[in-house]
Amino acid sequence: MPIPRDARTTRRRSNAAAATIHDVAARAGVSVATVSRVLNGIAVVREETSRDVRAAAKFLRYVPNVAARSLSIRRSQTIGIVLPDVHGEFFSEVIRGIDLAARREGYHILVSGSHSDPGEMLEVVETMRGRVDGLMIMAPDVTLAPIEELRARELPVVLLNAAAGTGDAITIDNFGGARAVMRHLHDLGHTHIAFVCGPLHNADARERLRGYRHAMRGLEPAALRALEFQGAFTEESGFAAGERIAAALPRPTAVFAANDSMAVGALAAFATAGIRVPDSMSVVGFDDIPIARYVAPPLTTMRVDIAELGRRAFALLLSIIINPAAHTARRERVATTLVVRGSCGAPKPQPKQYAQPHRAARGRKRVPEKGEVS
Amino acid sequence: MPIPRDARTTRRRSNAAAATIHDVAARAGVSVATVSRVLNGIAVVREETSRDVRAAAKFLRYVPNVAARSLSIRRSQTIGIVLPDVHGEFFSEVIRGIDLAARREGYHILVSGSHSDPGEMLEVVETMRGRVDGLMIMAPDVTLAPIEELRARELPVVLLNAAAGTGDAITIDNFGGARAVMRHLHDLGHTHIAFVCGPLHNADARERLRGYRHAMRGLEPAALRALEFQGAFTEESGFAAGERIAAALPRPTAVFAANDSMAVGALAAFATAGIRVPDSMSVVGFDDIPIARYVAPPLTTMRVDIAELGRRAFALLLSIIINPAAHTARRERVATTLVVRGSCGAPKPQPKQYAQPHRAARGRKRVPEKGEVS
DNA sequence: CGCAAAAATGTAAACGTTTACACGAATCGC
DNA sequence: GCGATTCGTGTAAACGTTTACATTTTTGCG
Numbered sequence: 001m002p003i004p005r006d007a008r009t010t011r012r013r014s015n016a017a018a019a020t021i022h023d024v025a026a027r028a029g030v031s032v033a034t035v036s037r038v039l040n041g042i043a044v045v046r047e048e049t050s051r052d053v054r055a056a057a058k059f060l061r062y063v064p065n066v067a068a069r070s071l072s073i074r075r076s077q078t079i080g081i082v083l084p085d086v087h088g089e090f091f092s093e094v095i096r097g098i099d100l101a102a103r104r105e106g107y108h109i110l111v112s113g114s115h116s117d118p119g120e121m122l123e124v125v126e127t128m129r130g131r132v133d134g135l136m137i138m139a140p141d142v143t144l145a146p147i148e149e150l151r152a153r154e155l156p157v158v159l160l161n162a163a164a165g166t167g168d169a170i171t172i173d174n175f176g177g178a179r180a181v182m183r184h185l186h187d188l189g190h191t192h193i194a195f196v197c198g199p200l201h202n203a204d205a206r207e208r209l210r211g212y213r214h215a216m217r218g219l220e221p222a223a224l225r226a227l228e229f230q231g232a233f234t235e236e237s238g239f240a241a242g243e244r245i246a247a248a249l250p251r252p253t254a255v256f257a258a259n260d261s262m263a264v265g266a267l268a269a270f271a272t273a274g275i276r277v278p279d280s281m282s283v284v285g286f287d288d289i290p291i292a293r294y295v296a297p298p299l300t301t302m303r304v305d306i307a308e309l310g311r312r313a314f315a316l317l318l319s320i321i322i323n324p325a326a327h328t329a330r331r332e333r334v335a336t337t338l339v340v341r342g343s344c345g346a347p348k349p350q351p352k353q354y355a356q357p358h359r360a361a362r363g364r365k366r367v368p369e370k371g372e373v374s
Numbered sequence: 375m376p377i378p379r380d381a382r383t384t385r386r387r388s389n390a391a392a393a394t395i396h397d398v399a400a401r402a403g404v405s406v407a408t409v410s411r412v413l414n415g416i417a418v419v420r421e422e423t424s425r426d427v428r429a430a431a432k433f434l435r436y437v438p439n440v441a442a443r444s445l446s447i448r449r450s451q452t453i454g455i456v457l458p459d460v461h462g463e464f465f466s467e468v469i470r471g472i473d474l475a476a477r478r479e480g481y482h483i484l485v486s487g488s489h490s491d492p493g494e495m496l497e498v499v500e501t502m503r504g505r506v507d508g509l510m511i512m513a514p515d516v517t518l519a520p521i522e523e524l525r526a527r528e529l530p531v532v533l534l535n536a537a538a539g540t541g542d543a544i545t546i547d548n549f550g551g552a553r554a555v556m557r558h559l560h561d562l563g564h565t566h567i568a569f570v571c572g573p574l575h576n577a578d579a580r581e582r583l584r585g586y587r588h589a590m591r592g593l594e595p596a597a598l599r600a601l602e603f604q605g606a607f608t609e610e611s612g613f614a615a616g617e618r619i620a621a622a623l624p625r626p627t628a629v630f631a632a633n634d635s636m637a638v639g640a641l642a643a644f645a646t647a648g649i650r651v652p653d654s655m656s657v658v659g660f661d662d663i664p665i666a667r668y669v670a671p672p673l674t675t676m677r678v679d680i681a682e683l684g685r686r687a688f689a690l691l692l693s694i695i696i697n698p699a700a701h702t703a704r705r706e707r708v709a710t711t712l713v714v715r716g717s718c719g720a721p722k723p724q725p726k727q728y729a730q731p732h733r734a735a736r737g738r739k740r741v742p743e744k745g746e747v748s
Numbered sequence: 749c750g751c752a753a754a755a756a757t758g759t760a761a762a763c764g765t766t767t768a769c770a771c772g773a774a775t776c777g778c
Numbered sequence: 779g780c781g782a783t784t785c786g787t788g789t790a791a792a793c794g795t796t797t798a799c800a801t802t803t804t805t806g807c808g
Contacts, residue, residue: 068764070441442794
């Protein structure tokens with residue numbers, strides 16, 4: 001595409017077309033190599049020369065052509081983020097975390113969201129390769145995870161919130177968080193605790209369920225089943241589950257919803273059913289979404305520092321990018337924090353002296369663990 | 375950087391390094407030009423040759439180097455999105471809208487968020503230029519807007535939710551939406567309507583205030599001032615405003631909060647103050663954030679189709695990118711939709727026959743306008 | 749069959765960087 | 779003062795595409 005044919009020798013400029021490194025070199029009376037060195041802070045170049053170059057660059061409002069640079073150094077200083085069709089808060093918070101960390105290191109982020117099926121995701125990964133130095137894939141859906149693992153090789157990849165798998169990954173400490181929630185409820189004297197589960201194909205939902213079951217392990221299967229209610233991480237489903245719980249015969253005294261949205265839904269259901277929270281029902285959620293503190297009563301929940309998740313994920317990805325060889329797969333987990341508000345009627349008056357009928361999962365030694373703060 | 379020195383002639387591959395167009399050409403027994411033509415669907419190339427090329431490319435798992443391509447065609451097929459430090463839902467929804475539209479056109483999006491001051495934003499714009507074919511800048515803050523306008527020339531730019539200004543821009547129909555809200559309240563018989571305002575440096579907040587004032591224009595200034603409460607778009611500020619409204623002496627019968635978050639906060643304040651909504655107080659918000667329907671009572675609000683905002687913005691930007699010359703600045707506005715829920719006690723029994731004392735802003739002819747549906 | 753026009757393909761010059769290597773000019777030790 | 783370093787800079791070859799232009803092959807037609 002030989003349009004301005006003598007670009008490297010002529011000054012041009014003036015009419016249009018951004019200044020190139022050659023223009024700067026010409027104006028500063030040095031070679032392009034020197035300009036490049038000055039602008040990249042590489043090697044030793046005389047202070048005076050450096051000043052001239054910088055002045056010329058400034059005068060010409062020179063900004064390096066990234067494509068050319070990428071081509072030459074074979075890196076794009078960009079990472080890709082592939083997200084499923086995930087909602088609001090979470091989505092943006094994780095991007096914010098990554099963005100902050102990335103910008104600090106001079107990286108840009110290329111995002112592609114709203115992918116619900118593996119095929120589409122793979123396609124996106126394909127179009128991103130070559131354009132990015134590394135990839136961050138969020139695959140909370142268990143059906144997506146394995147596929148991503150296989151593919152995308154020869155490009156650094158970090159998985160976010162993925163189910164199991166082998167590669168590098170950052171996840172939320174769902175299991176630990178769920179156990180901490182349960183411990184809190186136990187400490188409050190609850191034993192008949194219902195659980196509103198998230199969609200089972202979602203890895204986070206599964207882990208939270210596992211935490212719940214772990215805490216309820218004393219119970220016989222049938223009894224446990226009666227306490228578990230299926231939800232879908234939405235307010236609607238939480239509302240529906242709340243209605244069923246309200247109608248359950250030996251009515252549970254507490255509900256642990258696998259996320260805040262469902263907890264909020266359940267709260268609404270209890271309100272319409274005339275069940276008073278926290279007096280006759282305690283409710284705990286998970287995530288600590290912003291409105292959690294504004295529902296009535298304010299929701300006790302497990303806070304997840306999503307931005308931190310993004311930050312950590314970027315750090316991990318960067319370490320792989322920088323030295324792909326000397327890297328062994330790492331799976332990190334970000335801790336969660338219990339935030340006690342009004343929805344579970346905090347320090348209940350009648351504690352352990354009561355002989356509780358279904359007292360399950362008790363007597364474990366209370367090892368403090370991460371994700372348990374307050 | 376001459377490492378694999380004979381790349382263009384040798385087959386190489388096998389050990390590492392992605393295949394180049396030369397590798398494909400060699401394997402298919404054609405020239406690189408032909409490969410390029412086939413892969414870009416350009417010009418006429420014999421069906422048979424085409425098949426061979428495609429096969430070779432597939433075999434070598436060839437994927438074009440974008441940097442090289444960008445360098446050659448002088449376009450990156452990428453647009454940049456610069457966002458302020460904006461919260462959750464909105465942030466992600468707008469990205470989703472843009473992403474969807476962009477992907478359909480084969481564009482990628484480079485995002486950079488969380489910029490609170492103009493300087494930082496400008497810096498980001500600077501690092502993005504050359505990397506993107508166009509820019510989308512969201513600047514709801516009036517202090518940011520003008521600065522962005524001036525700069526960033528010689529690169530297609532579309533402003534999102536910006537205050538006034540001259541360039542291309544897409545905004546929400548805040549004024550129209552606010553008026554529609556007020557009309558709804560009037561139709562319900564309210565005249566003593568309080569307004570919880572957003573931060574005044576925010577363009578959206580200002581426009582909504584303008585809509586409110588327009589509807590209340592019959593009122594004398596002092597009376598109006600007594601009905602306006604300052605907020606900051608947060609739940610906290612909404613709560614605080616709610617408390618003040620609850621204590622106001624001729625207590626308003628309705629509250630229009632400039633966004634849902636504040637409406638939710640106000641709702642909480644009324645609940646604690648023992649004021650029943652909608653019986654003794656109607657509340658309307660703006661935005662229709664997801665929890666709006668799950669608070670008690672469900673919030674009547676003005677829905678903003680944020681994804682649509684993103685979509686439209688992309689369409690506009692693309693049109694500028696494609697033909698920068700034949701383009702005259704356009705300012706578009708996306709409509710809003712009234713969503714009636716429980717918080718304003720819908721069709722009140724006592725309508726117009728009552729002689730209302732402060733009946734302001736009445737008797738306008740009801741021109742149906744966009745943003746008024748239901 | 750021969751020749752012109754059309755169709756298909758190849759050649760090589762851009763695109764704007766980075767950087768290995770070469771080269772001249774200071775600087776140093778003696 | 780003179781070779782050996784060191785320092786500062788320049789030259790030019792990559793990086794992997796696209797595409798104007800040249801060249802070859804095919805086709806059409808008398």
